[in-house]
Amino acid sequence: MPNRMPPARGYDLTDYQLSRANLYNPLRDFLKHYAKRDRVSKFWDFDSFSDTADFTLAQTQTSTNFTVVDGLGGVVSGTTASVTTASISMIGKTRWNGNNNCMFEARFKVDTVASTFIIEAGLVNAAPATGASVVADIDTPSFFTTATNVAMFGIWNNQTHTSIAFASVGSFTSQTVASTLITAASATFTTPVADTYITARILLLSTVTGRSKMYGWVNGILRASHVGLLTGAEMGAVNGQSAIYPWFYLQTVAAAVKVPTLDYLWMSQDRAALSGQLE
Numbered sequence: 001m002p003n004r005m006p007p008a009r010g011y012d013l014t015d016y017q018l019s020r021a022n023l024y025n026p027l028r029d030f031l032k033h034y035a036k037r038d039r040v041s042k043f044w045d046f047d048s049f050s051d052t053a054d055f056t057l058a059q060t061q062t063s064t065n066f067t068v069v070d071g072l073g074g075v076v077s078g079t080t081a082s083v084t085t086a087s088i089s090m091i092g093k094t095r096w097n098g099n100n101n102c103m104f105e106a107r108f109k110v111d112t113v114a115s116t117f118i119i120e121a122g123l124v125n126a127a128p129a130t131g132a133s134v135v136a137d138i139d140t141p142s143f144f145t146t147a148t149n150v151a152m153f154g155i156w157n158n159q160t161h162t163s164i165a166f167a168s169v170g171s172f173t174s175q176t177v178a179s180t181l182i183t184a185a186s187a188t189f190t191t192p193v194a195d196t197y198i199t200a201r202i203l204l205l206s207t208v209t210g211r212s213k214m215y216g217w218v219n220g221i222l223r224a225s226h227v228g229l230l231t232g233a234e235m236g237a238v239n240g241q242s243a244i245y246p247w248f249y250l251q252t253v254a255a256a257v258k259v260p261t262l263d264y265l266w267m268s269q270d271r272a273a274l275s276g277q278l279e
Contacts, residue, residue: 013037033268041268042094047074054093055246060131061086066248066262077261080252087251088260091127092267098204098212098240100269104151105201106248107263113194116253119260121200122152123244125171133251141167141179149242151214153200155192158253163190166202166216166224170239173210178236180216180224187223197263204238206274212240240273 011017015038018028033041044051049068057065059078063086066078078088096102106121124134128144136142138156148171155164164187167179184190192198199219204212214236216224226236238244246267250260 011037015039038271039268040100040271042266044265045074046076046262046264052076052090055090056093056127057088057090058127058130059086059088063088066090069261073263075261075263077259078250080250080258082252082257083255084252085131087131087133087249089127089247089249090262091124092246095243095245096123096267096269097243097273098238099206099209099273100240100271101206102204102212102244102269103201103267104203104246105199105264105266106246107197107199108248109195109197109261109263110192110250111195111259111261112256113192115256116157117258118154118156118158118249118251118253119192120152120154120247120249122154122202122247123150123204123238124152124247125149125242125244127245127247131251133249134247135167138165138167138179138181141169141177143167143169143177149239149244151202151204151216151238151244152247153202153216153218157191164192164198164218164223166214166226168214168226168236168238170212170234170237171242172234172237172239174233175211175237175239176233176235178214178226180226182218182223187218188221204240206240209274210239210241212238214238 013036015035059065061081063081064079066076080086134147139160151168161181169177201217203215206212213227
């Protein structure tokens with residue numbers, strides 16, 4: 001075998017290595033989550049029955065908790081009871097932080113959209129009371145009392161605004177509520193299709209300690225940017241110093257069975273706080 005230089009140069013598996021080799025191109029975007037010395041990434045593909053051990057599961061009204069459904073790739077699914085306000089939820093046990101440029105992504109669907117329901121996917125500082133949704137009202141956005149640090153995608157079709165939306169709020173000084181209500185004029189679709197997957201991504205970016213801008217994507221298209229100061233308040237900014245956890249939830253509004261399915265849940269963040277922006 002010919003003599004070769006060893007592959008390790010002292011900075012392998014780092015964003016620095018990617019920047020030297022790839023500058024800013026699609027390949028770097030693809031690889032940056034594998035730069036393990038700089039980035040922590042966790043991907044739940046729900047292909048193992050132990051995957052739900054990383055989450056606290058809850059249900060009301062004799063619904064069936066989320067469980068792993070064996071199969072190619074795996075999914076986690078649950079079934080609500082056929083009554084009003086029946087719910088199933090899961091919240092992660094490991095903390096993440098906006099100051100570390102935290103990212104959440106989930107791919108999910110609902111078996112039927114024939115009756116009203118609430119679905120939420122995103123980040124929250126703590127689970128609300130059993131059965132409650134994180135977002136209490138999307139029309140005039142407000143949150144459950146314990147949900148003080150939130151970045152959430154959802155469909156709250158018991159409200160006046162019945163299509164998809166994003167809402168966020170922070171617990172840091174002067175951080176106030178912001179929402180993006182997605183309408184037919186601004187999107188290719190606004191309501192889910194039965195048994196059809198939606199992919200939602202939320203990204204928190206911080207350049208100042210405690211101030212995390214929130215960006216939201218639906219099916220790969222940027223739809224929400226809660227980023228700036230307005231009338232003296234940081235509308236929609238999230239407190240990057242406060243712990244947040246991945247959250248997935250469905251509640252019936254009408255008395256009808258709903259079967260939500262979560263294909264995967266992906267979390268990623270910088271290993272060191274404020275070490276750089278993920279763009």
